[in-house]
Amino acid sequence: MLSRTAENLYWLARYVERAEYLARTIDATLRVTALPAAYIGKTNEWDSALLTAGVAASFYQQYEEANEHNVVDYLSFSADNPSSIRNCIEAARLNSRSVRTALTSEMWDTINSAWIELQEVWSRGTSTREDLAKFLRFVQETSLRFDGSAYRTMLRNDAYWFSRMGLHLERADNTARILDVKYHVLLPEEEHVGGPLDFYQWTSILRSVSALTAYHWVYRETLKPWLIADLLILNDTLPRSLASCYGNLVRNLDQIGVAYGRQGPAQRHARGIRNRLEHSNMNDIFQHGVHEFIQEFISDNSRLGEIITKQYLI
Amino acid sequence: MAVAFDEMNIPGGDLRPAYQELARWLKETPPEALEYRRQEAELLFRRIGITFAVYGDSESTERLIPFDVIPRIMSGKEWSLLEKGLKQRVRALNMFLRDIYHGRDILRAEIVPADLIFQNPVFRPEMNGQQVPHDVYVHIAGIDIIRVDAEDFIVLEDNARTPSGVSYMLENREIMMRLFPDLFARHRVAPVERYPDELLSALRSVAPQSASGEPTVALLTPGVYNSAYYEHSFLADKLGIELVEGRDLIVKNNEVFMRTTEGVKRVDVIYRRVDDDYLDPLTFRPDSALGVPGLMSAYAAGNITLANAVGTGIADDKAIYSYMPEIVKFYLGEEPILKNVQTWRCREPKDLAYVLDNLNELVVKEVHGSGGYGMLIGPAATKATIEAFREKLKREPEGFIAQPTLALSTCPTCTASGLAPRHVDLRPFVLTGSKSTTIVPGGLTRVALKEGSLVVNSSQGGGTKDTWILDE
Numbered sequence: 001m002l003s004r005t006a007e008n009l010y011w012l013a014r015y016v017e018r019a020e021y022l023a024r025t026i027d028a029t030l031r032v033t034a035l036p037a038a039y040i041g042k043t044n045e046w047d048s049a050l051l052t053a054g055v056a057a058s059f060y061q062q063y064e065e066a067n068e069h070n071v072v073d074y075l076s077f078s079a080d081n082p083s084s085i086r087n088c089i090e091a092a093r094l095n096s097r098s099v100r101t102a103l104t105s106e107m108w109d110t111i112n113s114a115w116i117e118l119q120e121v122w123s124r125g126t127s128t129r130e131d132l133a134k135f136l137r138f139v140q141e142t143s144l145r146f147d148g149s150a151y152r153t154m155l156r157n158d159a160y161w162f163s164r165m166g167l168h169l170e171r172a173d174n175t176a177r178i179l180d181v182k183y184h185v186l187l188p189e190e191e192h193v194g195g196p197l198d199f200y201q202w203t204s205i206l207r208s209v210s211a212l213t214a215y216h217w218v219y220r221e222t223l224k225p226w227l228i229a230d231l232l233i234l235n236d237t238l239p240r241s242l243a244s245c246y247g248n249l250v251r252n253l254d255q256i257g258v259a260y261g262r263q264g265p266a267q268r269h270a271r272g273i274r275n276r277l278e279h280s281n282m283n284d285i286f287q288h289g290v291h292e293f294i295q296e297f298i299s300d301n302s303r304l305g306e307i308i309t310k311q312y313l314i
Numbered sequence: 315m316a317v318a319f320d321e322m323n324i325p326g327g328d329l330r331p332a333y334q335e336l337a338r339w340l341k342e343t344p345p346e347a348l349e350y351r352r353q354e355a356e357l358l359f360r361r362i363g364i365t366f367a368v369y370g371d372s373e374s375t376e377r378l379i380p381f382d383v384i385p386r387i388m389s390g391k392e393w394s395l396l397e398k399g400l401k402q403r404v405r406a407l408n409m410f411l412r413d414i415y416h417g418r419d420i421l422r423a424e425i426v427p428a429d430l431i432f433q434n435p436v437f438r439p440e441m442n443g444q445q446v447p448h449d450v451y452v453h454i455a456g457i458d459i460i461r462v463d464a465e466d467f468i469v470l471e472d473n474a475r476t477p478s479g480v481s482y483m484l485e486n487r488e489i490m491m492r493l494f495p496d497l498f499a500r501h502r503v504a505p506v507e508r509y510p511d512e513l514l515s516a517l518r519s520v521a522p523q524s525a526s527g528e529p530t531v532a533l534l535t536p537g538v539y540n541s542a543y544y545e546h547s548f549l550a551d552k553l554g555i556e557l558v559e560g561r562d563l564i565v566k567n568n569e570v571f572m573r574t575t576e577g578v579k580r581v582d583v584i585y586r587r588v589d590d591d592y593l594d595p596l597t598f599r600p601d602s603a604l605g606v607p608g609l610m611s612a613y614a615a616g617n618i619t620l621a622n623a624v625g626t627g628i629a630d631d632k633a634i635y636s637y638m639p640e641i642v643k644f645y646l647g648e649e650p651i652l653k654n655v656q657t658w659r660c661r662e663p664k665d666l667a668y669v670l671d672n673l674n675e676l677v678v679k680e681v682h683g684s685g686g687y688g689m690l691i692g693p694a695a696t697k698a699t700i701e702a703f704r705e706k707l708k709r710e711p712e713g714f715i716a717q718p719t720l721a722l723s724t725c726p727t728c729t730a731s732g733l734a735p736r737h738v739d740l741r742p743f744v745l746t747g748s749k750s751t752t753i754v755p756g757g758l759t760r761v762a763l764k765e766g767s768l769v770v771n772s773s774q775g776g777g778t779k780d781t782w783i784l785d786e
Binding site: 001002003004005006094097098100101108109112113116158162256260262312313314 | 360361362363537538543547548550551556557558559561562572573574575576
């Protein structure tokens with residue numbers, strides 16, 4: 001297939017995944033900030049939301065204060081924020097238009113109708129909490145529909161694999177970013193100083209990766225920070241965990257390798273990251289520093305993005 | 315201006331046979347049902363994303379072309395006459411182009427004045443003596459046809475460069491079949507759906523000799539911001555070929571390749587929807603980012619077929635248009651089946667004098683204009699506009715032609731105040747491959763939605779209709 005087509009499919013999936021992740025983050029932050037101050041301590045959750053979205057620096061160039069109004073506006077509707085939900089959806093539509101021939105009609109319809117529907121939201125904004133909640137739900141549903149139509153209607157060929165690769169790479173990045181911002185509340189009990197206030201932080205983290213129920217099924221335990229870290233990093237049964245994302249990335253890259261009859265640096269690099277995740281346990285990770293581990297992962301993951309681009313997309 | 319030819323009603327109250335069933339159906343169908351289906355059609359168009367861009371319109375860059383749900387109907391007999399005429403016309407266009415870029419018999423015979431060719435900006439000296447595969451220049455032609463009476467078909471314009479609109483022909487039919495299955499059941503409408511297959515075989519048939527057994531065809535688009543982008547992606551999809559942009563192609567050793575995820579792959583035929591000027595920055599406009607550097611040298615080396623060929627503009631130029639009847643006779647020795655609109659060539663002093671004297675009755679067109687822009691419609695224009703045109707004409711008479719204001723035929727059309735006649739034209743698409751010329755029965759009917767308006771261009775308030783050829 002054309003390199004440009006592969007590139008568009010890959011980025012299309014990334015944009016949709018990112019839009020969903022932002023919607024989840026805002027959703028989770030709204031819930032935790034709705035609690036009485038006594039339950040969440042002094043941290044500014046809206047500031048964390050900006051950090052996990054990776055846009056704190058550009059935000060403060062425009063705004064003084066990270067409060068609900070400003071952050072929701074910046075993450076959802078801002079035309080200046082290249083990673084706002086709005087710009088993700090616009091970019092997804094533009095990408096879809098340029099690769100229409102590689103999309104199934106169900107996928108195109110999902111993106112195009114969402115785009116049509118949201119034009120009105122862009123011009124009006126959301127005036128009430130209810131409006132906002134509806135909007136956030138709509139964005140998440142669009143991503144689910146897109147994902148579902150890709151899964152159910154695409155031919156299992158390179159177009160599908162490139163699209164999946166974009167999704168898993170973006171997803172791994174998102175999960176890692178939450179961990180990066182929140183790692184301090186996940187440290188083992190003896191090391192951290194948050195106390196019972198952190199319970200709400202933990203639920204909030206799990207909610208933003210839609211893993212709250214999953215946690216209880218997997219561990220049958222009350223919320224424990226190191227188990228949360230274990231779930232998000234190493235448990236490959238959780239679709240948003242780093243381990244699961246890399247299991248999929250390695251698989252997709254292998255499928256491409258087989259179809260093209262050739263492996264390359266992307267396959268090797270992805271396998272390296274997966275092996276490291278497979279052979280780690282939480283004890284070691286904590287011993288060597290969660291923060292370092294996560295930071296290293298984030299840079300390895302973005303390195304894979306660059307390698308894929310070089311090997312296939314240009 | 316004469317009374318327009320009504321394609322449905324015969325003066326005196328009878329219906330033309332092709333419309334009888336439609337008239338019965340309309341009588342049984344309440345107006346709300348029509349309106350409901352019109353809205354549904356619009357929703358479908360928007361969801362499928364069948365939009366076009368209007369240049370210089372910042373408000374909404376993507377617009378829908380209004381779709382009128384009342385089909386335009388033609389009998390099979392009318393169609394066979396039209397079909398014969400179209401094939402004849404396109405054969406002549408191809409022979410004319412071959413001659414202009416090779417022997418130039420027609421210039422020596424003084425049928426067409428030489429300066430009209432050589433001083434014409436759309437004449438491409440690069441094509442002199444260049445062999446094109448199977449001598450086909452115009453693989454895809456969109457010939458604009460109008461009717462003024464029951465007998466004749468008149469060519470308004472030959473589009474021999476990159477005619478667009480065929481996606482509407484196909485999508486309009488899809489949508490009509492979805493919305494009006496009952497109406498289809500009562501007619502025998504000739505299908506149009508084999509157009510993509512015929513286009514692909516035509517394109518494959520003209521592959522260069524150096525191509526492999528299964529030639530690779532690609533569609534070259536200027537990109538998502540082009541007004542006809544939807545059509546490009548639609549056709550690439552239906553043909554099952556790659557939709558490429560200039561940056562996807564590279565030329566190596568005079569061969570054209572596309573960049574793929576598995577390395578480069580040779581391309582043999584390019585159905586290009588990029589204008590000549592932008593095709594190759596090394597040959598034409600150096601500032602073009604849409605083209606492929608070196609494409610013309612690969613073309614000259616005979617390693618790639620461009621469809622349509624470079625330089626076909628010289629055949630559909632409005633200044634050449636008026637010579638078409640003579641061109642048909644010259645190459646084919648036949649009487650032209652399709653007529654031309656009477657045309658005054660303002661470059662000729664006698665014609666110019668007549669035009670200047672009758673500006674208020676004539677349509678004056680720029681020789682190189684298109685899309686209905688830069689046109690004077692005398693009877694509808696203000697005094698000031700007419701005077702402004704008079705000045706332009708005197709300054710640069712060779713830039714204009716004039717034609718009588720024609721009463722385009724009318725078809726029943728949905729309007730705010732119920733069904734009413736509106737003016738229409740027709741663009742059938744003629745495909746020429748190495749062995750045969752084919753036309754799917756139908757075409758794109760454009761309709762001027764404003765009462766009395768004669769401008770059917772989509773950029774200026776025109777809509778489209780499904781075109782039915784009855785299979786008898």
